[in-house]
Amino acid sequence: KAGVTQTPRYLIKTRGQQVTLSCSPISGHRSVSWYQQTPGQGLQFLFEYFSETQRNKGNFPGRFSGRQFSNSRSEMNVSTLELGDSALYLCASSLGQHREKLFFGSGTQLSVL
């Protein structure tokens, strides 16, 4: 069974640009959640999508958005990039039930110059 796939693996952007990251969940999983990981803040929850609907949202500005498609693949978009957005962006998939374990991808390392 294929795992969670995130593309691209590495990305370099400049301030003010926008970026789109992609996440393909494990087959059959309907929930995709996104996380930002930085050395200073650790792993922080961004948002979670289930059946094409944003079901939960963390405490991030509106520049961070996402969507989920009918095949459960998800994209995350960051507009007007800032230096502080440099981070490892991780997605996780699950069936979406309470207390169910999460399966993570390897992440996209974003560098904003």
Add this chain to the structure above:
Amino acid sequence: DAKTTQPPSMDCAEGRAANLPCNHSTISGNEYVYWYRQIHSQGPQYIIHGLKNNETNEMASLIITEDRKSSTLILPHATLRDTAVYYCISSIYSGYALNFGKGTSLLVTP
């Protein structure tokens, strides 16, 4: 929402047992304790979870105190490949997790 407290770092000799503690004194009665680990530059990997009974799988054992205020993850025979950051999480909601914290950085030495 229960928070967890873990030591920032620990060392362990290869072949010995690694015992990683976690404090979750405010955990509610129906919340599970989950352990994940993250090897450098990869996504977190699920290890084990439990409610109040001790649990064991092919990767590790989880010991939860009777009052459920703390737990210990045990890697019975640590190898160099177990060097990673270990996260103890007190709650996973429908489809996502909060409060990963900073975890414990475990270094296994030869």
